[in-house]
Amino acid sequence: xxxxxxxxxxxxxxxxxxxxxxxxxxxxxxxxxxxxxxxxxxxxxxxxxxxxxxxxxxxxxxxxxxxxxxxxxxxxxxxxxxxxxxxxxxxxxxxxxxxxxxxxxxxxxxxxxxxxxxxxxxxxxxxxxxxxxxxxxxxxxxxxxxxxxxxxxxxxxxxxxxxxxxxxxxxxxxxxxxxxxxxxxxxxxxxxxxxxxxxxxxxxxxxxxxxxxxxxxxxxxxxxxxxxxxxxxxxxxxxxxxxxxxxxxxxxxxxxxxxxxxxxxxxxxxxxxxxxxxxxxxxxxxxxxxxxxxxxxxxxxxxxxxxxxxxxxxxxxxxxxxxxxxxxxxxxxxxxxxxxxxxxxxxxxxxxxxxxxxxxxxxxxxxxxxxxxxxxxxxxxxxxxxxxxxxxxxxxxxxxxxxxxxxxxxxxxxxxxxxxx
Amino acid sequence: xxxxxxxxxxxxxxxxxxxxxxxxxxxxxxxxxxxxxxxxxxxxxxxxxxxxxxxxxxxxxxxxxxxxxxxxxxxxxxxxxxxxxxxxxxxxxxxxxxxxxxxxxxxxxxxxxxxxxxxxxxxxxxxxxxxxxxxxxxxxxxxxxxxxxxxxxxxxxxxxxxxxxxxxxxxxxxxxxxxxxxxxxxxxxxxxxxxxxxxxxxxxxxxxxxxxxxxxxxxxxxxxxxxxxxxxxxxxxxxxxxxxxxxxxxxxxxxxxxxxxxxxxxxxxxxxxxxxxxxxxxxxxxxxxxxxxxxxxxxxxxxxxxxxxxxxxxxxxxxxxxxxxxxxxxxxxxxxxxxxxxxxxxxxxxxxxxxxxxxxxxxxxxxxxxxxxxxxxxxxxxxxxxxxxxxxxxxxxxxxxxxxxxxxxxxxxxxxxxxxx
Numbered sequence: 001x002x003x004x005x006x007x008x009x010x011x012x013x014x015x016x017x018x019x020x021x022x023x024x025x026x027x028x029x030x031x032x033x034x035x036x037x038x039x040x041x042x043x044x045x046x047x048x049x050x051x052x053x054x055x056x057x058x059x060x061x062x063x064x065x066x067x068x069x070x071x072x073x074x075x076x077x078x079x080x081x082x083x084x085x086x087x088x089x090x091x092x093x094x095x096x097x098x099x100x101x102x103x104x105x106x107x108x109x110x111x112x113x114x115x116x117x118x119x120x121x122x123x124x125x126x127x128x129x130x131x132x133x134x135x136x137x138x139x140x141x142x143x144x145x146x147x148x149x150x151x152x153x154x155x156x157x158x159x160x161x162x163x164x165x166x167x168x169x170x171x172x173x174x175x176x177x178x179x180x181x182x183x184x185x186x187x188x189x190x191x192x193x194x195x196x197x198x199x200x201x202x203x204x205x206x207x208x209x210x211x212x213x214x215x216x217x218x219x220x221x222x223x224x225x226x227x228x229x230x231x232x233x234x235x236x237x238x239x240x241x242x243x244x245x246x247x248x249x250x251x252x253x254x255x256x257x258x259x260x261x262x263x264x265x266x267x268x269x270x271x272x273x274x275x276x277x278x279x280x281x282x283x284x285x286x287x288x289x290x291x292x293x294x295x296x297x298x299x300x301x302x303x304x305x306x307x308x309x310x311x312x313x314x315x316x317x318x319x320x321x322x323x324x325x326x327x328x329x330x331x332x333x334x335x336x337x338x339x340x341x342x343x344x345x346x347x348x349x350x351x352x353x354x355x356x357x358x359x360x361x362x363x364x365x366x367x368x369x370x371x372x373x374x375x376x377x378x379x380x381x382x383x384x385x386x387x388x389x390x391x392x393x394x395x396x397x398x399x400x401x402x403x404x405x406x407x408x409x410x411x412x413x414x415x416x417x418x419x420x421x
Numbered sequence: 422x423x424x425x426x427x428x429x430x431x432x433x434x435x436x437x438x439x440x441x442x443x444x445x446x447x448x449x450x451x452x453x454x455x456x457x458x459x460x461x462x463x464x465x466x467x468x469x470x471x472x473x474x475x476x477x478x479x480x481x482x483x484x485x486x487x488x489x490x491x492x493x494x495x496x497x498x499x500x501x502x503x504x505x506x507x508x509x510x511x512x513x514x515x516x517x518x519x520x521x522x523x524x525x526x527x528x529x530x531x532x533x534x535x536x537x538x539x540x541x542x543x544x545x546x547x548x549x550x551x552x553x554x555x556x557x558x559x560x561x562x563x564x565x566x567x568x569x570x571x572x573x574x575x576x577x578x579x580x581x582x583x584x585x586x587x588x589x590x591x592x593x594x595x596x597x598x599x600x601x602x603x604x605x606x607x608x609x610x611x612x613x614x615x616x617x618x619x620x621x622x623x624x625x626x627x628x629x630x631x632x633x634x635x636x637x638x639x640x641x642x643x644x645x646x647x648x649x650x651x652x653x654x655x656x657x658x659x660x661x662x663x664x665x666x667x668x669x670x671x672x673x674x675x676x677x678x679x680x681x682x683x684x685x686x687x688x689x690x691x692x693x694x695x696x697x698x699x700x701x702x703x704x705x706x707x708x709x710x711x712x713x714x715x716x717x718x719x720x721x722x723x724x725x726x727x728x729x730x731x732x733x734x735x736x737x738x739x740x741x742x743x744x745x746x747x748x749x750x751x752x753x754x755x756x757x758x759x760x761x762x763x764x765x766x767x768x769x770x771x772x773x774x775x776x777x778x779x780x781x782x783x784x785x786x787x788x789x790x791x792x793x794x795x796x797x798x799x800x801x802x803x804x805x806x807x808x809x810x811x812x813x814x815x816x817x818x819x820x821x822x823x824x825x826x827x828x829x830x831x832x833x834x835x836x837x838x839x840x841x842x
């Protein structure tokens with residue numbers, strides 16, 4: 001497996017073939033086996049905490065020598081607490097309801113054929129990620145729970161940490177009698193291996209990129225395999241004329257400022273011209289040290305507002321900066337969102353239920369909200385128990401994706417000798 | 422719209438922009454409006470039968486002059502009966518249940534947020550097809566019923582027929598107050614327009630190719646937009662040792678010979694060595710004028726069997742030819758299918774329920790059948806009312822795809838001012 005004389009194409013081809021075999025074996029394992037495998041993997045992570053920390057120290061040393069930024073170093077760093085949290089996450093995935101075998105629907109045809117659509121694993125899933133080594137455990141656990149084989153390709157700066165975590169994961173699932181090739185780690189740090197994964201149509205069924213915008217953009221640009229991801233969270237919160245002023249102020253503050261770096265953060269605020277408390281909303285943002293870039297009307301509300309440029313309406317700041325504009329009514333808000341949204345999460349704040357329902361119906365985004373903070377856009381907050389990612393694509397799975405999005409279905413037809421006339 | 426000084430990219434870009442606008446308008450139309458639009462479109466097809474037949478005569482004259490094969494000429498040909506059948510199909514799509522607005526699931530979170538996943542249109546769908554002009558009406562009707570805008574690109578040999586059918590369709594939907602840009606026909610026969618559609622990621626949400634293998638292969642090869650299709654129907658029927666001999670003979674005959682040219686036809690027959698009536702099954706095929714290419718064991722059953730080459734196990738004949746092999750038990754059958762299936766439709770014939778359930782579970786195909794003819798692999802036979810195609814892809818929709826496969830969902834979150842802690 002570590003024969004680096006292979007081309008990246010050969011390596012990925014061989015890994016995908018082993019993954020396909022493993023997924024066929026997994027299909028025959030019981031759900032209890034899979035849950036038990038994840039519990040044992042969680043235990044193995046705990047048991048091997050020292051080894052994982054040592055491996056991580058090697059990565060940290062190399063990374064410091066290579067001049068990685070403090071924020072990247074922090075993402076890379078593992079300590080016993082972080083390993084415990086990763087192990088707890090893996091154990092929690094073992095507790096989630098079994099996503100497989102569900103009969104989605106059943107029909108009996110006049111000729112007596114009985115048709116069922118039954119949920120089955122998706123197959124082979126490629127995860128491409130950056131410096132956070134915990135993804136090695138998190139993503140593998142979700143894939144396995146849904147019966148899939150995972151091919152993991154982490155950042156080269158985390159290779160030793162990933163190897164140590166991977167070793168613990170396969171020790172656990174192997175002890176439960178599951179095929180260890182269900183969780184494979186790409187052994188090379190050669191970037192060409194990523195390209196080979198992206199081109200492996202038919203061998204890998206789905207690619208999930210986990211990381212920053214440049215990674216996601218590269219994956220979406222190059223992949224021939226379907227990709228589950230979102231590039232931007234260009235989210236808008238619209239304050240309707242009927243909004244409760246107090247609720248509007250608090251929701252906008254939370255949606256923008258609770259954590260500015262997450263994909264569910266609001267990046268644009270639209271204030272209806274007829275909303276009476278516009279000034280208070282803008283002042284609250286400014287008082288919380290959020291820079292506000294406004295159109296003419298918003299600039300007139302507070303002297304601290306700076307002018308917005310055309311680009312501001314399409315910028316995902318991921319920072320304490322917001323773009324704000326005044327709109328004349330719901331239709332103008334809808335038009336602004338249609339023009340600038342990245343189809344991630346958009347919200348209306350309103351007491352007028354009819355206006356809110358029109359908004360929820362008309363806005364074409366993965367998540368639409370009424371009187372709630374866009375920061376709730378998260379698989380955990382949605383009650384999914386975990387999240388492999390948030391998708392702004394329109395096919396297969398949309399919004400927060402957990403176990404169900406890692407499954408597909410097949411048609412099972414049971415007959416008694418029916419011939420087609 | 423007919424300004425052919427545009428590049429194909431500009432043309433498709435402009436059409437996709439109009440389609441996106443139309444899909445937003447459609448989202449606001451009622452289901453009754455959409456059904457009414459299709460009924461009026463069916464009526465318009467009937468009313469304009471003469472004009473459509475005249476347009477088709479032009480295409481037929483050109484096609485004959487260009488030396489098209491008799492089978493292609495037959496696919497191109499329209500007469501009043503075929504137009505009536507097309508109109509009836511459009512009217513039938515109007516009768517199908519509304520696929521939109523369904524609440525797939527609903528959760529109330531401890532913080533009071535109410536989450537729903539609600540079925541919504543997919544968006545803009547590109548249909549690329551060949552000489553059959555009825556696809557112009559059939560595919561457009563399905564797309565529209567599911568709230569989508571369609572961009573239709575038929576074969577150049579059918580351009581006049583397609584224009585006439587398209588004119589009738591938009592007359593109908595326009596009369597119901599629906600946006601006529603919801604059904605657009607690519608006005609040029611320039612093949613570069615197909616390439617532009619395949620590259621229109623983000624502008625077109627899904628491409629459905631309708632036609633022969635070379636078209637589907639080109640689309641799958643070049644497309645950057647997701648594709649819903651199947652390339653091959655390399656279907657296997659496996660006769661288990663426990664199969665009822667009479668049922669086995671009749672099902673195999675039907676699965677192979679009822680219509681040899683459809684994608685659900687069986688192409689390989691596996692006979693269990695322990696099945697006592699192997700000879701009768703093979704003889705029945707041969708007596709029905711099906712050529713049988715067999716392995717050594719099958720050759721020994723009947724002198725008319727010719728030797729199979731390695732390629733035969735991967736060949737979709739779409740003809741009165743079948744490959745047949747003997748296997749030793751279920752596991753060998755599963756291994757053969759795993760190695761050669763195109764994941765379309767595979768069947769087991771067996772009285773042993775345990776063996777059948779193992780087969781249904783283990784075979785990784787869009788459709789798996791027990792004691793039924795693989796020729797049932799069809800949206801109409803599955804009770805879907807219609808079919809845009811059959812998908813062997815693993816994401817989004819699998820097997821026969823009708824209205825539901827042309828939808829996606831969005832998350833609707835209703836709150837009362839919840840902030841994320």
